[in-house]
Amino acid sequence: MASRFFSGDLMSxxxxxxxxxxxxxxxALVAAGLEILERDGVExxxxxxxxxxxxxxxxxxxxxxxDKAELLAAVAAxxxxxxxxxxxxxxxxxxxxxxxxxxxxxxxxxxxxxxxxPAVFRLMFRPELTRPAEHPLLKEAEARAFGLLVSQVAGxxxxxxxxxxxxxxxxxxxxxxxxxxxxxxxxxxxxxxxLGDLPFEQLAAMAVEAAIRGVRGSxx
Amino acid sequence: MASRFFSGDLMSxxxxxxxxxxxxxxxALVAAGLEILERDGVExxxxxxxxxxxxxxxxxxxxxxxDKAELLAAVAAxxxxxxxxxxxxxxxxxxxxxxxxxxxxxxxxxxxxxxxxPAVFRLMFRPELTRPAEHPLLKEAEARAFGLLVSQVAGxxxxxxxxxxxxxxxxxxxxxxxxxxxxxxxxxxxxxxxLGDLPFEQLAAMAVEAAIRGVRGSxx
DNA sequence: ACCTGAACACCGTTCAAGT
DNA sequence: ACCTGAACACCGTTCAAGT
Numbered sequence: 001m002a003s004r005f006f007s008g009d010l011m012s013x014x015x016x017x018x019x020x021x022x023x024x025x026x027x028a029l030v031a032a033g034l035e036i037l038e039r040d041g042v043e044x045x046x047x048x049x050x051x052x053x054x055x056x057x058x059x060x061x062x063x064x065x066x067d068k069a070e071l072l073a074a075v076a077a078x079x080x081x082x083x084x085x086x087x088x089x090x091x092x093x094x095x096x097x098x099x100x101x102x103x104x105x106x107x108x109x110x111x112x113x114x115x116x117x118p119a120v121f122r123l124m125f126r127p128e129l130t131r132p133a134e135h136p137l138l139k140e141a142e143a144r145a146f147g148l149l150v151s152q153v154a155g156x157x158x159x160x161x162x163x164x165x166x167x168x169x170x171x172x173x174x175x176x177x178x179x180x181x182x183x184x185x186x187x188x189x190x191x192x193x194x195l196g197d198l199p200f201e202q203l204a205a206m207a208v209e210a211a212i213r214g215v216r217g218s219x220x
Numbered sequence: 221m222a223s224r225f226f227s228g229d230l231m232s233x234x235x236x237x238x239x240x241x242x243x244x245x246x247x248a249l250v251a252a253g254l255e256i257l258e259r260d261g262v263e264x265x266x267x268x269x270x271x272x273x274x275x276x277x278x279x280x281x282x283x284x285x286x287d288k289a290e291l292l293a294a295v296a297a298x299x300x301x302x303x304x305x306x307x308x309x310x311x312x313x314x315x316x317x318x319x320x321x322x323x324x325x326x327x328x329x330x331x332x333x334x335x336x337x338p339a340v341f342r343l344m345f346r347p348e349l350t351r352p353a354e355h356p357l358l359k360e361a362e363a364r365a366f367g368l369l370v371s372q373v374a375g376x377x378x379x380x381x382x383x384x385x386x387x388x389x390x391x392x393x394x395x396x397x398x399x400x401x402x403x404x405x406x407x408x409x410x411x412x413x414x415l416g417d418l419p420f421e422q423l424a425a426m427a428v429e430a431a432i433r434g435v436r437g438s439x440x
Numbered sequence: 441a442c443c444t445g446a447a448c449a450c451c452g453t454t455c456a457a458g459t
Numbered sequence: 460a461c462c463t464g465a466a467c468a469c470c471g472t473t474c475a476a477g478t
Binding site for chain 2: 441442443444445
Binding site: 041042043080103125126127128132139142143146153166168169171172173175176177178179181182183184187188189190191192193194195198206207209210211212213214215217 | 261262263295337345346347348352353357359362363366390391393395396397398399400401402403404407408409410411412413414415418423427429430431432433434435436437
């Protein structure tokens with residue numbers, strides 16, 4: 001990166017394209033996509049806009065991605081990795097006393113990520129834009145994030161803090177609860193109801209507790 | 221001035237061409253939008269495609285809607301009315317014993333609607349396409365559906381089946397739980413996880429029960 | 441209350457011809 | 460591993476001129 005000097009003129013004579021020619025453009029395009037998401041949201045995320053943001057021609061992306069969906073899948077995969085980080089961070093910060101606190105951390109990390117990066121979160125759950133079935137890297141990133149939840153649930157089951165042996169059904173319930181609130185938030189649906197007056201932090205805490213309670217009941 | 225005669229005209233009795241010229245095109249466009257949703261999903265729902273489906277020129281919709289968002293808002297409003305019907309139907313079919321059964325009916329009606337009409341459901345929660353803040357008819361249809369949930373929760377609180385006096389927080393929790401599962405379903409996210417093997421009907425029943433349990437706990 | 445038809449800027453995608 | 464530049468079909472939106 002030290003080879004780039006912009007000092008003043010954006011269109012300098014010495015091309016900083018050395019890095020690009022060695023395969024860095026792929027990463028640059030993903031980074032450009034994330035920047036556009038933060039600035040303009042999913043609506044502004046066109047292939048051509050990403051190319052402009054990365055300062056390459058509008059068809060340069062086709063050397064690294066088969067089509068728009070493949071590019072957006074890479075951006076969404078980066079989003080799922082960031083989500084996994086957010087979850088892992090909250091799990092690590094949870095008190096070590098009860099294993100349920102680790103599960104609470106999963107929910108907090110999920111909701112905090114959605115609130116902090118709503119545009120990325122929205123892209124992550126727009127399969128018509130990312131076509132996950134065709135993009136293993138995205139499915140794997142998705143599976144890693146989901147695995148954090150499942151392993152926490154399984155841990156709670158082994159310690160007896162949660163009933164049952166199969167972690168998938170209770171994990172699905174926890175995911176649904178927390179995902180539902182996250183979606184209502186990032187789509188700004190709550191703003192259009194009387195719920196808009198309630199602080200999101202409070203709703204988030206309630207959702208995490210309600211999910212735990214809902215899942216502690218018998219799930220035969 | 222040739223009048224139009226359709227052999228299978230669903231809105232019979234009055235001459236179709238006069239209806240169009242007296243404002244029936246609005247309804248025809250909404251119906252066309254719903255048909256396109258069923259056939260091609262949200263992705264196929266362009267203004268021009270709706271006009272084609274209604275057999276009018278591509279700019280005819282502008283006589284009834286300011287722009288694409290206003291048309292889609294009308295389609296989404298029809299969707300929320302259908303959701304309200306689905307909820308009301310399930311509430312009415314619930315056993316009259318416990319008021320909690322009415323609340324269970326709300327959840328069942330919501331999830332059944334999402335599973336039966338996924339494309340309409342997806343449009344309903346795409347505010348970037350419908351701009352609800354600018355379209356009172358949509359917000360009102362949304363409020364009617366949400367009101368069915370809130371009034372059921374309030375009833376349960378008055379009968380002592382649910383704790384608390386303010387129905388909004390528990391309503392938000394129930395909504396989040398059921399909405400989350402609905403979204404994971406209509407976006408086909410469950411298909412990409414091990415959860416795809418579980419039958420949706422079973423997940424739906426579990427979600428409704430988990431929501432009730434989660435909300436019966438103390439919600440200070 | 442519509443119609444046809446043209447136009448504009450934008451999009452995803454595909455070329456052809458270069459460095 | 461890129462570039463320019465053109466092209467295509469599609470889109471939302473706005474005209475102009477008609478019935």
